[in-house]
Amino acid sequence: MDIIIKHTPGEWTMNEMSGSSIDICGDNVWIGCIHGDHCVSGERATTGFPGNKEAVANARLVSASPELLKICEEAIDRCKCKDKDVVMPPCEFCENANNLICKIIGAKT
Numbered sequence: 001m002d003i004i005i006k007h008t009p010g011e012w013t014m015n016e017m018s019g020s021s022i023d024i025c026g027d028n029v030w031i032g033c034i035h036g037d038h039c040v041s042g043e044r045a046t047t048g049f050p051g052n053k054e055a056v057a058n059a060r061l062v063s064a065s066p067e068l069l070k071i072c073e074e075a076i077d078r079c080k081c082k083d084k085d086v087v088m089p090p091c092e093f094c095e096n097a098n099n100l101i102c103k104i105i106g107a108k109t
């Protein structure tokens with residue numbers, strides 16, 4: 001599967017939390033901002049924002065997204081369900097991974 005990349009290419013990095021937010025950057029552009037809530041304890045508050053510990057976890061997840069997408073694509077390409085001589089439908093992992101990739105890139109399944 002060759003994905004037509006529309007997202008900001010390259011490694012995405014997360015900055016240190018500044019105030020109650022964490023910037024996500026890549027390819028010399030600002031991609032987004034993950035919000036925390038100034039919670040000293042780091043736990044989720046009742047203000048509609050995650051606590052700062054949760055915000056850091058969210059920022060890690062978002063900043064790893066391009067790598068996750070690439071690994072998903074590679075896992076599908078290497079899956080043994082494609083090794084068979086007979087053309088078979090993709091295995092459950094490949095089907096789920098393909099659906100996830102379509103969701104990420106905005107393609108229809």
Ligand SMILES: [Zn+2]
Binds near residue numbers: 079081091093095
């Ligand atoms: Zn498979």
